Amino acid sequence: MSGRTHTDARPEYGPERTCVGCRERAAKNELLRIVAVEGECVPDHRGTLPGRGAYLHPAVVCLDQAVRRRAFPRAFRVQGAFDTAALRRQVERMTAADSAAT
Numbered sequence: 001m002s003g004r005t006h007t008d009a010r011p012e013y014g015p016e017r018t019c020v021g022c023r024e025r026a027a028k029n030e031l032l033r034i035v036a037v038e039g040e041c042v043p044d045h046r047g048t049l050p051g052r053g054a055y056l057h058p059a060v061v062c063l064d065q066a067v068r069r070r071a072f073p074r075a076f077r078v079q080g081a082f083d084t085a086a087l088r089r090q091v092e093r094m095t096a097a098d099s100a101a102t
């Protein structure tokens with residue numbers, strides 16, 4: 001009631017999401033938002049695509065774990081297999097660009 005008890009509000013951090021691959025929490029802007037478009041996992045770089053999103057580290061290991069534990073159908077609430085080939089290529093390109101920059 002004093003208005004000063006909001007110690008759990010952390011305005012210095014953005015919203016957190018859980019990676020569907022390694023299940024670790026990370027800042028939303030560190031994760032790649034994935035949406036399902038016609039049975040395919042599509043990275044939503046601008047965060048503008050409609051529908052349920054899954055959050056994933058832009059890392060092949062996390063993508064592999066997500067595929068292995070069928071995290072995408074669960075996240076999208078849609079049964080079936082999702083094509084991750086194009087997504088994998090993009091993640092590989094992102095991680096390659098990352099290591100080239102360092």
Ligand SMILES: [Zn+2]
Nearest residue numbers: 019022057062
């Ligand atoms: Zn991860």
